Amino acid sequence: MTNGKRMLLGSFFQTFLGHHLAAWRYPETKTEEVTKLSLYKEIAEISEEGKFDFLFLADVLAHNEEDIAYTPQIRLEATTMAALASVTKDIGLVATLSTTFTHPYNVARQFATIDHLSGGRAAWNIVTTAHDHEAANFGLEEQLDHSLRYERADEFVQVTKKLWDSWEKDALLFDRENGIFLDEKKIHPIYHEGKYYKVRGPINIPRPPQGHPILVTASASEKGREFAAKHADILFTIAPSTVEEGKAVYNSIKQKVSAYGRNPEHFKIMPGIVPFVAKTEKEAREKFEQFQELILPQLGIGWLSRYVDHDLSQYSPDDHLPELKDVDQVNGEKGRFKLLSELAKERNYTIKELARYFVGTQGHLFIVGSGEQVADKLSEWFLNGAADGFNIKFPYFPGGVRDFVDHVIPVLQERGIVQTEYAGGNLRENLGLEYPVSQKLEV
């Protein structure tokens, strides 16, 4: 039924208390624990109980001041994943770090450290940092140009891979008898000199258990998808509205991967979905309406304006969306831009309607229904070749994870479509990805 493949599942968490913008007002959401380990530990434990492949921690380097009073925008930083490494056993740990405002030597060490301490469960979600208000925290008036960011990211990732390769995997000897700790011939400087970075190497941490930590990225732009096809193991996407479109996107990305001489089977495409799930469809719909009613009327248009890169406050909320920029001119997140502009046309939404849709889902496909119904929808995408799995964006924490694990996971497990136990290897092995061949660095 699944051609021997299984559906991958990511447990997306961020410190916004849920993927629905009004989640923090919902009575069962543990809002007061927004900065506490207890909440993240609970999310991690429920996710591991549900045999999710990984936890995914998003990050952004500034908040939007406009709506900060009404929408939680707190982001704990990537080190959070190390804290979860010691309270979990099998689940992968995806942390986000920007290539634009860090240095590859530091980032290579951070992920090598998490990979060692977690026994091979580290993954890096590579971002280039989209917004001007983030750049302002690093001395820039406005963000670097989109294509420049990706050029830099490309070299950055090359350097980190060289650093992880700078120790051969059998370099450590521990020969107490003769006093030889390691074989120094198996450790190599990298002597990298590129356009943006000059790094001698080697790193001062042994090769990570996975060889390289898993590389993840999320981008819908041409440059971003080229970058993903060249470097990444997993691509997060924003699901288009139909399976047919999803399939077209899926196939076009897999072709890009093949064009880089890589096996497309070892590249996983995972759209984000927002599930509102309960015992019955009726209960799920009621819950969804309860969430939508918690959205303050004044919210949404500001958020929407940023994502469509156009100030919508100058129009009446009952107007239709004005003519927008061409997607190539957008310097922010191109994926959401595209989805939102297309959706507005298709459904003939007014600004208010689109804003309401947007704040509830942040532009992601959402599914409201019973466990059976949500499982059907996910299975349909998976079995029709439109996704290798999904990045589940829970509407609220930790209850949204509980709902999914109680109602959806057992159905998918019964259908033999997701794992019922962890295979017991490291993350790379569990995902069925190849061990990376080490580059020859001797000069």
Added chain:
Amino acid sequence: MTNGKRMLLGSFFQTFLGHHLAAWRYPETKTEEVTKLSLYKEIAEISEEGKFDFLFLADVLAHNEEDIAYTPQIRLEATTMAALASVTKDIGLVATLSTTFTHPYNVARQFATIDHLSGGRAAWNIVTTAHDHEAANFGLEEQLDHSLRYERADEFVQVTKKLWDSWEKDALLFDRENGIFLDEKKIHPIYHEGKYYKVRGPINIPRPPQGHPILVTASASEKGREFAAKHADILFTIAPSTVEEGKAVYNSIKQKVSAYGRNPEHFKIMPGIVPFVAKTEKEAREKFEQFQELILPQLGIGWLSRYVDHDLSQYSPDDHLPELKDVDQVNGEKGRFKLLSELAKERNYTIKELARYFVGTQGHLFIVGSGEQVADKLSEWFLNGAADGFNIKFPYFPGGVRDFVDHVIPVLQERGIVQTEYAGGNLRENLGLEYPVSQKLEV
């Protein structure tokens, strides 16, 4: 007896398997766990059992290629402390990050994250990164000049403090009823524009539980001590050879702290010591000799050369130390330089003798004896006003921590000189330090 003060104790660990360079060859050392969480967790747990004030993780950004085959130089990175936050309850967590090769916005977020997740136990050991071979991993031919590094560090720390102050401590409201998550009037951009950094702020993480994470530094240079007196809560020092000298150093530093208008009682001076301890003096001496015999004969002179900033391989090992640079011209660690050059003169050591002393202790005061004897020595320094506590550099892991907790801690506890229980507050409260007043950042 202790004038109401208690001796502070830091548990120094690094991924070198012990502070003695040959520690990894000792049969009881858990050498094979050098990159494993299990070892660090065990060290953390024994340290917490002994009621140490904090764990201290050193870091350096490169290894020395010369001796790498024979001496472990693996360094896991600062995120390790987040991994230990979730398996400990009360102990402080000091992690090292360099101001020279990171950005203040990132560092402020990293320590704010660890502080939140650990319930107020984070501390930052501020280093400026001393060596050329570290600089080469960040594109520099040689390290920035010593005084330039401290000028930059000064501005760096000012920026991080402003970022931690950018949220007032009662900004979060969680008013579900009215949909008001926080009071936006209590969050302030910092608009920092200095010589090295331009940072708009605010940070996107609430004020850390401790206000500011504890600031730690280790420096023996003039610039470094000025920096410490201005910014730090704790200074690690290298103990001179006598209590009298220790007292003189202690008093001179406390005067500097007063000169900055700060209360010297709220500034803690903690020399590093290496204890070889066992049930009896005889057993301790035997153990020490066993360790010294594990040092390979060819080691030591290279290590020593780096710390005295002079290539000693050109002399006979039986020669005495040649004329060295003036301490002001040394661009590396001035503290160890001073100690070693003074010691060589005082004791009339040959190069070989000094090297052997150095590789065993890395320039730190070491004490060999029974629990009672080690406790006597520490008490003498403490009660005579030469130290507020000690940074204990265990000779091997995890057994060296076990030895200290079994033999020394009970004696000090019985004398009422160290704590027998954690007070239950955050690290700042437990150390008796003041909550930092928030800067007014409104513009």
